[in-house]
Amino acid sequence: MMNRFRGLCLLLTLLLGLPLAAQDARPSASNLSPQDSFQAMILTSKAVRQAIESIQPSLVTIESFGGVSVVQGRIGGIRKQGEGNTTGIIVSPEGHIVTSTFNFIQQPPVITVVTSDGTRHVAKMLGRDDTRKICMLKIDTGQEFPLPEMVPVDQMQVGQWAISLGVGYGDVNPAASVGIISAKNRVGGRAVQTDANISPANYGGPLLDIQGRLLGICVPMNPQSQAVGAGVEWYDSGIGFAIPLADADELLSGLKEGKRVYPAYLGILAMPNPEGQGVWIEQVVQGSPADRAGLAPEDVIVAIDGVDVRDMMQLRKILNRQQAGAQIELTLLTAEETEPKKIRLTLDRPPPPKGTPEPLEVPRIR
Amino acid sequence: MMRCNPYPKRLSRVGIAALLGIGLTVVLDGSGNLGQAQIExxxxxxxxxxxxxxxxxxxxxxxxxxxxxxxxxxxxxxxxxxxxxxxxxxxxxxxxxxxxxxxxxxxxxxxxxxxxxxxxxxxxxxxxxxxxxxxxxxxxxxxxxxxxxxxxxxxxxxxxxxxxxxxxxxxxxxxxxxxxxxxxxxxxxxxxxxxxxxxxxxxxxxxxxxxxxxxxxxxxxxxxxxxxxxxxxxxxxxxxxxxxxxxxxxxLAVSPPVELGIRLFTHGGRSSPAYIDRVSRGSPARQAGMKPDDLIISIGGTKIGNVKDYEQVVAGLKVGEEVIIVVKRGIELIRQPIIPVEKK
Incomplete structure (x- = not known):
């Protein structure tokens, strides 16, 4: 059968001309014909539809009511957020939902969630993780929800299919985009990167593998910025991020208890060390963890937790992997001492950026 | 799978292609329809x-x-x-x-x-x-x-x-x-x-x-x-x-303006959430059990995000035609049918 098939291919090739011939000229490289590739694509589309269908019971639509009024253009220094619904994923049988913090920039006082059966429930906001841009909601329904299967990061492969889903365009039926996993361990090891379209249409929604298992939660991210909306400027650019949840039991239970996770902050103004390796401290912010631990201008940080700090970039990378509350050990060269000095300190959360108003309280109506 | 198709059928497709001469663009007839042979x-x-x-x-x-x-x-x-x-x-x-x-x-x-x-x-x-x-x-x-x-x-x-x-x-x-x-x-x-x-x-x-x-x-x-x-x-x-x-x-036949007997909080302007300020006596809203401080979530399946949405949706309702109103009271969602009446 196979031989006959190949013979036909050859015949077709002769008849149809060059494009096919170019491919058949190297039969040893692959036994696959263009017909096989066509079939594979058709089957891939079917698999994508099945994957989408299998996650639907865990997919919810999140609606918000009220909140900080949005001025045209920007809010909190980022692009104006849309007005539409957003997406979330149920992560516990009792109705815990993980979604993106981007969906709540306007701090809506009332959040409702529509589950896959079309029923609407009032949701409570629990914890949030500002380093991963995700937060936890909870609905009380009495019903038990099916859970998505989650893929651990070490089982993901760069190049495998990735499908992003979200209801942000307004239809209850989610819009899909298909791409691949582009990289793992991005943004301080917290995110996987994909070239599937990631945008406000699917922030908070799932990134799925071809079997419908959860690779991560789609979020806006930019490794250069910690701002809540940073990353939205890269929407639909081929650079998108998702937060894997498979190995995050501790994180998820913290969020269920209402814990808030902040990015790490050291509190120094630094520049490259002109005399070699390390980072030269130019200024120490008053009251910061660096200040409390006794770091002084002109000290040089040469290592953190035993890892050599060669340059500024690496310092940032190491700190990006930490979060507020974490303890680190700095190795310093100081003017007074000839031997390197070791200091332990606890990282804190960053102070609010200058010039921005205090975060608003949830507006109270009566 | 394609490759299990009977041999003669394939041959006939190839035959068509061969008869038509030199490849796909020619197989396309003027209508732009793709022949069977091009499925592959x-x-x-x-x-x-x-x-x-x-x-x-x-x-x-x-x-x-x-x-x-x-x-x-x-x-x-x-x-x-x-x-x-x-x-x-x-x-x-x-x-x-x-x-x-x-x-x-x-x-x-x-x-x-x-x-x-x-x-x-x-x-x-x-x-x-x-x-x-x-x-x-x-x-x-x-x-x-x-x-x-x-x-x-x-x-x-x-x-x-x-x-x-x-x-x-x-x-x-x-x-x-x-x-x-x-x-x-x-x-x-x-x-x-x-x-x-x-x-x-x-x-x-x-x-x-x-x-x-x-x-x-x-x-x-x-x-x-x-x-x-x-x-x-x-x-x-x-x-x-x-x-x-x-x-x-x-x-649409011009239908008379309707009302539900609800006055909303409009203190924050029309973009603030649709909280009920007052419910008129004997009104459809009163019959449906609406109360002050309830937040209107949806009417007839349409989300009510703010006062403006409410006005738009109510303007499209018809006298005597029952719709479902959903309000949030405390942490509960309450669904009630409501029948609009003609505006006095």
Whole structure:
């Protein structure tokens, strides 16, 4: 059968001309014909539809009511957020939902969630993780929800299919985009990167593998910025991020208890060390963890937790992997001492950026 | 699987191809229909066939608005479908067919509501896309988007192709704020990025080479505040070319204004959430058990995000026609039927 098939291919090739011939000229490289590739694509589309269908019971639509009024253009220094619904994923049988913090920039006082059966429930906001841009909601329904299967990061492969889903365009039926996993361990090891379209249409929604298992939660991210909306400027650019949840039991239970996770902050103004390796401290912010631990201008940080700090970039990378509350050990060269000095300190959360108003309280109506 | 097909059938397909001579573009008959033999196509061949039927459109540029677009033939005698835009306002619209030959185009019809335009050039026996096939393509299906985005291709250079999938087939009614798109009806959202200058008027074809739709003008969704990548489906294009108006809603008999007996908190303006301030005695809202401080979540299935939404939805209700109102009281959602009465 196979031989006959190949013979036909050859015949077709002769008849149809060059494009096919170019491919058949190297039969040893692959036994696959263009017909096989066509079939594979058709089957891939079917698999994508099945994957989408299998996650639907865990997919919810999140609606918000009220909140900080949005001025045209920007809010909190980022692009104006849309007005539409957003997406979330149920992560516990009792109705815990993980979604993106981007969906709540306007701090809506009332959040409702529509589950896959079309029923609407009032949701409570629990914890949030500002380093991963995700937060936890909870609905009380009495019903038990099916859970998505989650893929651990070490089982993901760069190049495998990735499908992003979200209801942000307004239809209850989610819009899909298909791409691949582009990289793992991005943004301080917290995110996987994909070239599937990631945008406000699917922030908070799932990134799925071809079997419908959860690779991560789609979020806006930019490794250069910690701002809540940073990353939205890269929407639909081929650079998108998702937060894997498979190995995050501790994180998820913290969020269920209402814990808030902040990015790490050291509190120094630094520049490259002109005399070699390390980072030269130019200024120490008053009251910061660096200040409390006794770091002084002109000290040089040469290592953190035993890892050599060669340059500024690496310092940032190491700190990006930490979060507020974490303890680190700095190795310093100081003017007074000839031997390197070791200091332990606890990282804190960053102070609010200058010039921005205090975060608003949830507006109270009566 | 294809390879299990009986041998004679395959042979006959090959036979057809052989009889017709030299390859795919010839197998395509003038109607643009793809013969059975082409089911086994490759993206490169789909592209080559489509590119034959596509054109580059150049017109007047106005300020920062680009003076070019993509288009495609929809008849053998030179009807060209493209997007409506100011580039058609100039004295001269030029069209380059796939062979690089320049034609003067006349504008047959423009529709500002649907953002579509029909042009005409003088050609004979051209390859074209048939609009009569109706709508094809489901969510997740591979599609090739072909256009002259950014005017990258010049003269007889082939247009640019990008591969992606259909994200969602949807109607404007069901999704998107209506103010985003001028026309009602179906939309095909896609994931290849087509919201670029000059891409409008390009085609979206599926793996069988069938026309899924025409790439639409750049629009921003107010739901997401992002650019949309979408196509106007073939059936809408066919309607336009046949000079039919889109299905318009039957004209409603003027119904008297209604009320529910609810006064909202409007302290924060019309964009604040729809909290109930007062419920009139003997009103429909009172009968439905609405209370002050309830937050209205939805009426008749439409989300009420703020006071403005409430006013709009109530204005569309009819006297005596029961709808479901959902309010939030404490942490509970309460669903109640409510029957609007005529406004006094």
């Amino acid at each position: 196509n490759h993206v490169s061949q789909i592209f080559a066939e489509a590119n034959q039927r596509m054109v580059k459109v150049y017109g007047a540029s106005a300020g920062r608005v680009e003076g070019y677009a993509t288009g495609f033939l929809v008849s053998a005698d030179g009807l060209v479908m493209t997007t409506q835009g100011v580039f058609l306002d100039g004295n001269r619209v030029r069209i380059l067919t796939a062979d690089g030959v320049e034609h003067a185009a006349s504008v047959i019809r423009r529709d500002r509501e649907r953002q579509l335009a029909l042009l005409k050039i003088e050609v004979e026996d051209a390859n074209y896309f048939s609009l009569a096939e109706g709508d094809v393509g489901d969510k997740g299906d591979w599609v090739v988007a072909i256009s002259n985005a950014f005017k990258v291709a010049d003269k007889d250079e082939p247009l640019s192709a990008t591969l992606g999938v259909i994200s969602l087939r949807t109607t404007i009614e069901a999704r998107l704020n209506r103010r985003d798109v001028a026309y009602k009806g179906d939309l095909v959202l896609i994931d290849p990025i087509t919201s670029n200058p000059g891409a409008a008027g390009g085609v979206i074809v599926n793996l069988q080479g069938q026309l899924v739709g025409m790439i639409g003008k750049i629009i921003n969704s107010s739901d997401t505040n992002t650019r949309l990548n979408y196509a106007v489906p073939t059936s809408s294009l066919e309607q336009f070319v046949a000079n039919e108006k889109p299905d318009s809603q039957p004209v």
